[in-house]
Amino acid sequence: MGNHLVWDDRFNIGVDIIDKEHKKLFQIINRLFAFTEQENKGPWVCQEGIKYFKEHALKHFAEEENYMALISYHDLETHKRLHEDFSHHTLPALEKELEQTDFSKEAIQHFLGVCAGWLIGHTLTEDHAIAQNETSRWVNLMPEEEQFLVKQTIIRRLHEMFGLDTQAVSECYGAERFGSGIYYRLIYGSGDGMQREIILVFEEKLLIHTMGKLLADSSGRLSAMLLNAARYTARQFVESIRKRFPSMQQYQMERENLLTYEQFQQVYECQLPQYSLLFDTGEGYFAYCAMTPRQRKRQSITRQEYKIAEINKYLNAKEQDDSRQKRKLLVVDDSDTVRLAMKGLLEEDYRIDLADSGASAIRSMTLERPDLILLDYDMPVCDGAQVLWMIREEKEFADIPVFFLTGKVDKESVNKVLPLKPEGYLLKSSKPAEIKKNIDRYFERKGK
Numbered sequence: 001m002g003n004h005l006v007w008d009d010r011f012n013i014g015v016d017i018i019d020k021e022h023k024k025l026f027q028i029i030n031r032l033f034a035f036t037e038q039e040n041k042g043p044w045v046c047q048e049g050i051k052y053f054k055e056h057a058l059k060h061f062a063e064e065e066n067y068m069a070l071i072s073y074h075d076l077e078t079h080k081r082l083h084e085d086f087s088h089h090t091l092p093a094l095e096k097e098l099e100q101t102d103f104s105k106e107a108i109q110h111f112l113g114v115c116a117g118w119l120i121g122h123t124l125t126e127d128h129a130i131a132q133n134e135t136s137r138w139v140n141l142m143p144e145e146e147q148f149l150v151k152q153t154i155i156r157r158l159h160e161m162f163g164l165d166t167q168a169v170s171e172c173y174g175a176e177r178f179g180s181g182i183y184y185r186l187i188y189g190s191g192d193g194m195q196r197e198i199i200l201v202f203e204e205k206l207l208i209h210t211m212g213k214l215l216a217d218s219s220g221r222l223s224a225m226l227l228n229a230a231r232y233t234a235r236q237f238v239e240s241i242r243k244r245f246p247s248m249q250q251y252q253m254e255r256e257n258l259l260t261y262e263q264f265q266q267v268y269e270c271q272l273p274q275y276s277l278l279f280d281t282g283e284g285y286f287a288y289c290a291m292t293p294r295q296r297k298r299q300s301i302t303r304q305e306y307k308i309a310e311i312n313k314y315l316n317a318k319e320q321d322d323s324r325q326k327r328k329l330l331v332v333d334d335s336d337t338v339r340l341a342m343k344g345l346l347e348e349d350y351r352i353d354l355a356d357s358g359a360s361a362i363r364s365m366t367l368e369r370p371d372l373i374l375l376d377y378d379m380p381v382c383d384g385a386q387v388l389w390m391i392r393e394e395k396e397f398a399d400i401p402v403f404f405l406t407g408k409v410d411k412e413s414v415n416k417v418l419p420l421k422p423e424g425y426l427l428k429s430s431k432p433a434e435i436k437k438n439i440d441r442y443f444e445r446k447g448k
Helices: 016-036 043-070 076-100 105-132 144-162 204-214 224-242 261-269 308-323 336-346 358-367 384-393 411-420 432-446
Strands: 167-170 181-189 194-203 252-259 273-280 285-291 328-332 351-355 372-376 402-406 424-427
Touching (some): 043 105, 076 105, 144 285, 181 224, 194 224, 204 224, 252 261, 328 336, 336 351, 358 372, 372 432, 384 402, 402 432
Parallel strands (some): 328 351, 328 372, 402 424
């Protein structure tokens, strides 16, 4: 496959006016992909094409929102918020990059890759929900103004307390794992029987670089003293956020928990977020998740206080879990069938992350570095060779081993990527046991 979008039945949502516009946007992106591959086309051709795409996309958003209003779609405001985030934040950032690079071929390809990825994802999830009258997971998010204030308050507090220059990475953090983490849950109750939860997620190195420095702890390890100090500092941090917002002040803390990642996932999946924010502090990742208030279960409240023995028990269990942590493999393939087949084949012995595109793969690597990447060669928008080039260009990712998982090993394809130093090739046509054996042998050979 080359750089183009392929329309298939998955993109049909069953609403003719919307399906027709989606096809038009696909066609515009494909024309722009074709322009970038023609050396004789001047930059102005792509400039005009990109301007046309933007105008058409904004027009489509307005028409889609009018249709949702016409049918009284219950998640209209949530859907509009996603449109506005793309048109007011994503597109302007991409346009700025185009202008700063004088519409270089790389910047144009970046623009097209992001727009294609957003269009695919939005069509297959949020737009399908229109026809099926489904509810978005993000329907209970706080109003945009309050979410913005919470985000800015967190950034300011992190700077005031630890001198961290923090940037928001996502306003829809979905409980993805990043590095070795500490998951700290605070449970609050109100007089009218309602309960809400706030979960703070710290990348372990963030605590070591901040609290460890303040405690003059140069061990580079997470100790009981450091974790206790972090807990009580985190509790005051949350209170400083809460007191800015009257709707939060009716709740009083009832208990706290330190969670494993699996427990955190379970808690997250059974509740809806009011806001779920992910930040890059420059010293490690940090997430702040507040769940929608719900009726409290009938139970006696026992406030949990962590004593020395309990903290040590938690740290020992965490250390044992980290030491037996399975090696992480990232499988990058645009085929749902291939991704699920590889997950089923390998998940008993390895921790598997899945990505359906180059952009998704880069995001996954940013959150947590894999030990090995299995990369499809033939993918739309950005093929395997381009993805590997992006990996090798990033200093942080450059030495990650990559195996091509492909259906072809012709001489031309192999020679194209040799300078990028892939570890090797695994044929999709091979028996599953043979593919797994090759991966096992790689780790045995490397002594990992």
